[in-house]
Amino acid sequence: MVNDGKIWDVEEAEEKLTPKERVLAALSGDKVDRPPAGSVTSLATLEMMKATNAWFPDVHLDGAKTARLAAAAYEMAGFDTIVPYFSILLEAAAMGLEVKWGKVMPNGDITMPYTAQREGIFKEPEEVRIPDDFLERKPTKALLDAVNLLKSKYGDKVAIVGKAMGPWTLSYHLIGTENTLLLTKMNPKKLHKFIDIFKEITIIFTKALFKEGATIVVIPDHTTGDMTSPNTYKEFLLEVHKDIIKRLKGPVGLHCCGLTLDRMQYFVEAGWNFYHFESKNDAFKAVEITRDKMALFGNVNNTMTLAFGSPEQVRMEALYALQAGVKLVGPECAIPTRVKLENLRAIVEVAKKFPNLKDVKLKAQHNPNWTPPLKFEGVELKVKL
Numbered sequence: 001m002v003n004d005g006k007i008w009d010v011e012e013a014e015e016k017l018t019p020k021e022r023v024l025a026a027l028s029g030d031k032v033d034r035p036p037a038g039s040v041t042s043l044a045t046l047e048m049m050k051a052t053n054a055w056f057p058d059v060h061l062d063g064a065k066t067a068r069l070a071a072a073a074y075e076m077a078g079f080d081t082i083v084p085y086f087s088i089l090l091e092a093a094a095m096g097l098e099v100k101w102g103k104v105m106p107n108g109d110i111t112m113p114y115t116a117q118r119e120g121i122f123k124e125p126e127e128v129r130i131p132d133d134f135l136e137r138k139p140t141k142a143l144l145d146a147v148n149l150l151k152s153k154y155g156d157k158v159a160i161v162g163k164a165m166g167p168w169t170l171s172y173h174l175i176g177t178e179n180t181l182l183l184t185k186m187n188p189k190k191l192h193k194f195i196d197i198f199k200e201i202t203i204i205f206t207k208a209l210f211k212e213g214a215t216i217v218v219i220p221d222h223t224t225g226d227m228t229s230p231n232t233y234k235e236f237l238l239e240v241h242k243d244i245i246k247r248l249k250g251p252v253g254l255h256c257c258g259l260t261l262d263r264m265q266y267f268v269e270a271g272w273n274f275y276h277f278e279s280k281n282d283a284f285k286a287v288e289i290t291r292d293k294m295a296l297f298g299n300v301n302n303t304m305t306l307a308f309g310s311p312e313q314v315r316m317e318a319l320y321a322l323q324a325g326v327k328l329v330g331p332e333c334a335i336p337t338r339v340k341l342e343n344l345r346a347i348v349e350v351a352k353k354f355p356n357l358k359d360v361k362l363k364a365q366h367n368p369n370w371t372p373p374l375k376f377e378g379v380e381l382k383v384k385l
């Protein structure tokens with residue numbers, strides 16, 4: 001039954017909630033008419049840029065263009081979320097880091113924002129000053145403006161997602177990744193000082209995002225499995241994250257890529273309302289750790305499945321995540337701009353049909369050392385490279 005494609009021949013669930021109500025209900029573990037589909041990381045594709053005439057890299061510094069491009073995820077793909085940011089360097093740029101916002105290459109490829117200042121801009125914690133006009137600076141203001149514009153147009157019905165980078169990622173940008181990791185061993189006291197200061201940037205920006213109308217805010221903090229151990233999270237971030245969550249009013253969640261099953265119980269302990277996670281982590285195992293304590297968002301594979309897979313493969317992975325108990329189904333992280341709309345719509349289709357797909361049981365082979373797509377029993381894998 002699974003391999004003849006007929007499992008999708010079921011009705012969509014009757015919709016009783018607005019996308020915003022659906023996301024908030026899923027987040028709190030309340031009953032939903034159907035699970036929400038969406039993301040909390042960048043959802044911009046070339047097709048969307050063409051349709052909205054809002055292009056990288058101009059959008060990064062322009063709130064109106066950001067809002068227009070971001071709304072395409074709701075208007076064109078049917079997602080329950082609108083996510084108005086496409087870069088992870090806005091705050092660092094507002095702090096004074098020199099950022100190149102990318103360009104359109106002659107072959108049509110678009111480069112992402114990056115910095116040549118790989119060692120960051122601060123050497124000592126005493127040098128760090130958060131500028132008085134931090135929220136007025138072009139990169140931060142662009143996101144605040146976008147949230148404000150989206151709030152007035154969609155705020156009653158769609159979940160508007162805000163994003164403020166966490167202190168660990170800010171440390172990568174502002175004192176350098178290598179230096180951050182070195183300090184964990186060489187001078188932990190100094191790193192604690194930096195993190196305590198950068199935490200204030202996260203809090204100031206998150207508060208401003210809620211004030212402009214964000215429904216939920218994601219705080220990406222990349223304590224990924226390939227760079228840090230669970231103990232590093234415990235030592236440097238657990239209490240810091242607890243404090244951030246305590247000082248914010250509104251639903252906040254964590255985004256962190258990579259293999260994170262070994263530290264997920266700490267994310268629960270920190271008190272995050274949701275956690276947006278990657279496909280390297282088996283959804284069933286993740287739900288086992290977080291069940292009823294923290295909502296999971298994600299975790300459809302980007303680099304293979306969404307970028308190169310067929311809609312059928314996308315549907316299978318979306319269904320697998322929902323069967324596991326993932327509360328909001330969508331891409332695992334910022335999607336590559338080449339992802340086709342039909343693959344994004346495939347996620348939405350499964351979310352809409354999910355209440356009538358409960359009897360279908362999928363079995364998948366999950367190997368964290370091998371980049372998914374997941375291999376489903378009895379189903380031939382279709383990925384075109």
Ligand SMILES: [Zn+2]
Nearest residue numbers: 256257333334
């Ligand atoms: Zn990510």
